[in-house]
Amino acid sequence: MGEQQPAGRSDVLVIGAGLAGVEASLTLANAGRKVYLVERQPHFGGNVIKSEEVFPNMECATCMIAPKQSDVIENRNVELLTLTDVKEVRGEAGAFEVTLRRSARYVSLENCIGCGACFEPCPVSTGNGFEEGMSQRKAIYVASAGVLPNAPAIAMGECLRSKGDDCTACRDACMFDAIDYEDKDEELTIEVGAIVVATGYRLGDAGLPEEHGKGELKNMLGAFEFERLRASNGPTEGEIRTRDGEAPKSVAFIHCAGREELGYCSQVCCRYLAKFARYAFDKLDGVEVYEFVREESVPGKEAQRFVEATLKKGVKLVRTAAPPKVSGNGAGVKVEYRANGKSESVNVDMAVLASTIEPAEGAADLAGLLGIETDRFGFFRTDGTEPASATRAGVFIAGCGTGPKDMPTVVLQAQAAAAGVLKLTGN
Amino acid sequence: MPGIGLYLCECGPNIADSIDLDLVAAEVEKDGKVARVERFKLLCSEDGKKFLAESIKEHGYGHVVVAACSPKQHQTTFEEVAAGVGLNPHMIQMVNIREQCAWMTPDKEEATGKALRLVRAAVSRVRYHRALEQKEIECNPDVVVIGGGTAGVEAARRIAHEGRKVHLLGVAGLGSEPGADDAPAERVEELKQDPLAEVHEGCTVQDLLGFFGSFIARVKTREEEEIEIRAGSVVLATGAKPFDPAGFPGYGYGMLAGVTTVGEHARAEDGAPALGTDRPVKSVAVIHCVGREKLGYCSGTCCMEAMGFARRLKQSSPETEVTEFFRDLCLPGIGDDGFHRETEELGVHFVRFRDVEVAQDGDGLAVRYQAEDGSSDSLAVDAVVLAVGVKAGPSNADFAGMLNLGLDEHGFFQSEHPVLNPVGTVTEGVFTIGSCRGPASTSDVLIQAGAAAGKVLSALVPGRRMKLETRTSEVADKLCTGCGLCVAACAYGAVTRDDARRVAVVNEVLCRGCGNCAAACPSGAAQHRQFTARQLDQEVTQVLG
Numbered sequence: 001m002g003e004q005q006p007a008g009r010s011d012v013l014v015i016g017a018g019l020a021g022v023e024a025s026l027t028l029a030n031a032g033r034k035v036y037l038v039e040r041q042p043h044f045g046g047n048v049i050k051s052e053e054v055f056p057n058m059e060c061a062t063c064m065i066a067p068k069q070s071d072v073i074e075n076r077n078v079e080l081l082t083l084t085d086v087k088e089v090r091g092e093a094g095a096f097e098v099t100l101r102r103s104a105r106y107v108s109l110e111n112c113i114g115c116g117a118c119f120e121p122c123p124v125s126t127g128n129g130f131e132e133g134m135s136q137r138k139a140i141y142v143a144s145a146g147v148l149p150n151a152p153a154i155a156m157g158e159c160l161r162s163k164g165d166d167c168t169a170c171r172d173a174c175m176f177d178a179i180d181y182e183d184k185d186e187e188l189t190i191e192v193g194a195i196v197v198a199t200g201y202r203l204g205d206a207g208l209p210e211e212h213g214k215g216e217l218k219n220m221l222g223a224f225e226f227e228r229l230r231a232s233n234g235p236t237e238g239e240i241r242t243r244d245g246e247a248p249k250s251v252a253f254i255h256c257a258g259r260e261e262l263g264y265c266s267q268v269c270c271r272y273l274a275k276f277a278r279y280a281f282d283k284l285d286g287v288e289v290y291e292f293v294r295e296e297s298v299p300g301k302e303a304q305r306f307v308e309a310t311l312k313k314g315v316k317l318v319r320t321a322a323p324p325k326v327s328g329n330g331a332g333v334k335v336e337y338r339a340n341g342k343s344e345s346v347n348v349d350m351a352v353l354a355s356t357i358e359p360a361e362g363a364a365d366l367a368g369l370l371g372i373e374t375d376r377f378g379f380f381r382t383d384g385t386e387p388a389s390a391t392r393a394g395v396f397i398a399g400c401g402t403g404p405k406d407m408p409t410v411v412l413q414a415q416a417a418a419a420g421v422l423k424l425t426g427n
Numbered sequence: 428m429p430g431i432g433l434y435l436c437e438c439g440p441n442i443a444d445s446i447d448l449d450l451v452a453a454e455v456e457k458d459g460k461v462a463r464v465e466r467f468k469l470l471c472s473e474d475g476k477k478f479l480a481e482s483i484k485e486h487g488y489g490h491v492v493v494a495a496c497s498p499k500q501h502q503t504t505f506e507e508v509a510a511g512v513g514l515n516p517h518m519i520q521m522v523n524i525r526e527q528c529a530w531m532t533p534d535k536e537e538a539t540g541k542a543l544r545l546v547r548a549a550v551s552r553v554r555y556h557r558a559l560e561q562k563e564i565e566c567n568p569d570v571v572v573i574g575g576g577t578a579g580v581e582a583a584r585r586i587a588h589e590g591r592k593v594h595l596l597g598v599a600g601l602g603s604e605p606g607a608d609d610a611p612a613e614r615v616e617e618l619k620q621d622p623l624a625e626v627h628e629g630c631t632v633q634d635l636l637g638f639f640g641s642f643i644a645r646v647k648t649r650e651e652e653e654i655e656i657r658a659g660s661v662v663l664a665t666g667a668k669p670f671d672p673a674g675f676p677g678y679g680y681g682m683l684a685g686v687t688t689v690g691e692h693a694r695a696e697d698g699a700p701a702l703g704t705d706r707p708v709k710s711v712a713v714i715h716c717v718g719r720e721k722l723g724y725c726s727g728t729c730c731m732e733a734m735g736f737a738r739r740l741k742q743s744s745p746e747t748e749v750t751e752f753f754r755d756l757c758l759p760g761i762g763d764d765g766f767h768r769e770t771e772e773l774g775v776h777f778v779r780f781r782d783v784e785v786a787q788d789g790d791g792l793a794v795r796y797q798a799e800d801g802s803s804d805s806l807a808v809d810a811v812v813l814a815v816g817v818k819a820g821p822s823n824a825d826f827a828g829m830l831n832l833g834l835d836e837h838g839f840f841q842s843e844h845p846v847l848n849p850v851g852t853v854t855e856g857v858f859t860i861g862s863c864r865g866p867a868s869t870s871d872v873l874i875q876a877g878a879a880a881g882k883v884l885s886a887l888v889p890g891r892r893m894k895l896e897t898r899t900s901e902v903a904d905k906l907c908t909g910c911g912l913c914v915a916a917c918a919y920g921a922v923t924r925d926d927a928r929r930v931a932v933v934n935e936v937l938c939r940g941c942g943n944c945a946a947a948c949p950s951g952a953a954q955h956r957q958f959t960a961r962q963l964d965q966e967v968t969q970v971l972g
Contacts (some may be wrong), residue, residue: 023847031885056845062845066499074503113469113496115441150500175439176469211550258766267759296755299727300835301865304719304844319799340800379761385581387873408842408849409874415850416877417886419585422884426589 007023009193010425011036013098015086015366018046019407020399020414021198022068027418028196029077036190038084039070042153043143045069046200050130052230052238054212055271056302058278062146062233069148083153087187089369093394094193104183105146106154107140111178111333114150116142118179124158128235132213132225135235140170141178145233151178193425194394196417197380199366202401204358207260208321212353216328218243223272223355230279239284240350246332248349250288251280252335256295257323258356264377267404269354270297276312276352281313290316290346292324292337300406326351357404370395379403388417396420429489430462431550434471434479436495437527445529447539451494454543460550462486472500476508484512490553494522494546515558517897517957520549548969552962559956563892564936566640567659570883573632573644573826574598574664578861578872580614582662585880594656596627596646598665598822635661635829638936639856639886640893659887660829662879662880663840665822667862670718670726670815678717678813679785685792685810686785689713689729689736692812700740702810708747710808712794714783715738715753718816718911724818724837725898726866730950732758733814734770741773750776752783752796760870778806785811817866830854831920840864850879853919855937858882898957899938900945902931906952913944913953922953 010033014025017039025035037044048054051061072078081102089101122138130143137143139158142151158168161181171179201223205212212220219242221229232238242248253273259265270293277289291311298304311317324337333351337344359378367374372390373381380401383389388396398414399405405413433455437443444763452464465482469475470493476813483491491514492506506516506659523762524542532538568591572583575597583595595618618624629649636643644656669690672680679686685704692700702708713733719725730753737749756777758764780796787793788807820840827834832852833841840859843851850858860875861867867875902913902922909929913922921937922944931953933944944953951960 011444025883027885031888032891055848059846070499076799113438113441115439117440169589197879264761264764265758295757297727297757297759298755299759299866300834301724301839304724375761375823377761385873386877387870388877403925404759407846412849412874412878415879415881416874418879419877419881419884422881423585423588 009094009191010034011125011190012194012196012421012425013038013096013190013192013196014196015087016040016046016140016198016200016399017044017072017080017082018198018200018399019048019065020200020401020410021046021196022065022072023411023414024196024198024398024418025078026068026071026075026413028421029075031418033077033421034420035078036081036100036192037078038081038086040083040085041143042082042105043147043149044072044082045148046202047224048407049144049147050227050231050301052227052232052234052279053275055275056306058275065414066148066340070167073148080149082149086366086369089195089371093392096192096195096394097189098192098195099187099189102186103340103389104156104185106156106180106183107339108178108180109149109151111176112151113178114142115175116152117173117175118152121173123167123169124160126155126158131228132222132236134228143265144231154179178400192427194396194421195370196396196398196421197366197370197372197390197401198398198414198417199360199401201357201404202360204258204262204355206261206355206358207259208353208355209326211332213243217326217333218328219248219331219350220328220333221350221352223269223276223352226276226279226352230283238283240280242331242350246349247284248287249284250283250290250350252290252292252333252348253277253345254292254326254335254351254353256293257353259294260323262356262358262377265295265297265404266354266357267297267355268406270307271303271406273352273354274307277310277315278313288316288348289314290318290335291347292318292320292335294320294323295346316418337424357400360401363401377403386420388413390419394424429487431460431490431492431553432483432486432488433461433464433492433546433550434470434482434494435464435466436475436493437466437468438496438529439469442495442529445532445538446524446542447535451543451546455546455550458547458550458552461492462488470495471504472857476504479505479508480512480882483509483514485954488514490520490556491519492522492549492553493519494524494542494549496525497523497527499906503842508627517559518553518556519551520556522546522549543641544970544972547972548966551969552964555959555962555965557956559897560798561897562895562935564640564895566887566891567642567657567830568887568889568892569593569658570660570662570887571596571642571656571658572662572664573616573630574666574861574863575626576664576666576861577869578620578666578876579662579664580868581873581876582664582860582879583624584614584621585619585877586662586883587618587621588884589623591623591887593624593642594658595624595626596630596632596644596656597626598630599631599649611777632826632829635826638854638934642856660858660883662883663826663857663859663863664861664876665820665826665863666868667820667839668818670818672717672813672815675721676768676969677784678714678785679792679811683785683787683792683811686718686813687810688813688815689732690815692736692739693732702812706790706809708809710748711740711750711810711812712792712806712808713749713751713783713812713814714794715751715814716816717813718818719754722816722818722837723755724816724866725755727757727759728866728868729814729816731760731766731868733812734766734775736812737775738770738773738813742773745774748776749774750778750794750808752778752780752794754780760868782895817862819875820863823863830857832857832859837865850875851882856886895935896938896940898940898955899935900933900940900942900953900955902933902944903952903954904928904930906950906953907931908950910949912947912949916943916947
């Protein structure tokens, strides 16, 4: 296993610790490889941990992924580096030298036990991005209950200390000497034989008016907003509520919202909107559910049955040639559409648009650092017959970085990327 | 007899403030079952682990109970401490008095009472813990891939590697011979030249036996020779069948001249394809979603294949009118919307239907359809080409029987987990890829072939021994009546019946320790090693006490 090779040459860098990065890392670690798993956020698990339940078995998402996350934390071959970014990549396949930049957490992962005693005394309050701004968090925070590693970070830009104040409220509250205001950003250089890019996607707002979720359009939501409303660890503890705190009596789900603008189908929206419809039926007694569908795209052996069973619960399915026009109507949302050659409209208490799957933030910069190509949409390009290989030797890709994908395909591509690494650098 | 040591972790103020640990200690000491109770501020800290190790060693405990946080958090930590001082890790029982008591029960008295019950339960059960042995077995790193279509060939070439041989078996009659589908001939040739690969064409697989690390395939070759192939892992890539539209008269397939399927023309790369009619063909209808209703799923690949066909037709004879009748256009790939747009630009028409029927119309054919708005219409054409879905192959049931695999309602192989382990199966070391596990596009097939290679290369490292699950089940011969209930209860094929001795036998390599056999056994012969009847009885009695 690479004993004859120079140190580091059989080691692997995995960028991004969501579903794809976790799977690629564990597959490589189980083969005996040392893996550096870097994650930009203070926690890991990617977007999966935002979901309450996942298609097709409506399995609890965090319960599904948590054992994998524990494996990462406990696996001696995986070094998880949170709050870390890739800064520079030199060398070539089999001998990369990578500079990483690790931002200060200001909380010691060794000392912190995750009791959360530091949150309450912090005087700063700001919108929680993980919850799409639907709840508040402190300057010292965890994104949501249950995220891993089970330790907070201080967003120093928001902390009073960055504004010249000598606040020590969190340190005073900590019983374990875990808060370190002197923590510094640091750079570290690693040597690896191969790189796996697993930076995922950004849930985009093509098709979503800029004002969604605010003002006149306050009850028009994107996918993650609705997902977090149903999440038992979310801002409403799983109760689906309008911005005024009411249980909506009618909800519209709008397919293909940004498809025309983007030029591609985001692949998973038909399935997740069917899942959302189930959320609505589960949580809202007597709710009216509308689905505005352009093309029902439900490939695979499970999806159609799932969608059919959902429709049977009483979805009012409307076929429209183009996505409907959505506007604010008092506290509600007005949906105007054309069906069977006629213009019609319906008023609902809440509308959820199929948010689009778009290249991750910083994908273009990362492509530049790595010297790999992107396609016309900004996704990383793969080698035709090697669907987990980037356009440069030694760089592999797993997950939605190459385009929209369902979760099983993300996992498969991660395993395929691991195969590519193992074959390249000697198994 | 070495005693039981009880350790109470304060977790700083997290446990100490919410639970009266002194009371817990005093009460448990009074019971007289433990040798000693000790408190520590933070057992998981470096100091705490050192204290725990030294204390276990000093007192020579045989069993240890740690009352602290969730075992999810620190079971491994404390097991490692125990192993470090020579105590078998299975002799430790953790009690979660933080998440399940201190953080959940606001009333201190109630929380203390709850913690006391849980600690007593652990103390009572742990005395009956046995040291379980970590067993390892030799593994054969070689792999047998069954099915020589694109999936099999692509998996084989990714797996063949130094120190590991791959056997690729083309299977007669399954359409999964090397080169049978669109597996590029040069890839097959490449494999045949590879000294690490052995390609057998035209085989019949007679039986598959064994378990992860040690499988045997009994195979009859094309030359009627019976051979045995040994491998540590099995990859099934046996393909699927196209849906047969002949049984559905509405499509006219097999009855009307000029009705063919897209699949029949897949290889006609150049020139105008023969469309099953002697008439000059000036207009063609391509009908999507054939079989979808009957199958109960969208195959996901036919729309693109149908458009690919229409474009080839348009390119070879641009004057031919081509109309695609579809119910939904399934275009999930990143480039598919663009492909669709280009196809429209080539002059191919697209018509959405709710219902469709093909009928004879004079010398030609008519496509009668109900449009989306409910209106009926008809289009006269010279030929009709059907885009049919994918159906599970007949051999899936045979392989499922040999390897204890699950089949879904459609007859495709089931995944071990639909999201986390799509190509894995309940039988460890057996993987399914390509259309034998469900409809798959070429890009899906390539990803799955790569994934199977990743799983195999990661799990079967040449020279490495495989560690087995320690918390497994066992059957006491003397109590076993050989009724076979446990054999039926086991999802992993790990329990078999020894007919000569009339007893059930557990294969420790296959057993995952779920305990189903123990639950099913009416005579108490099948027991889970870490959840014996006695351990459970002691634990539950104390909790309810």
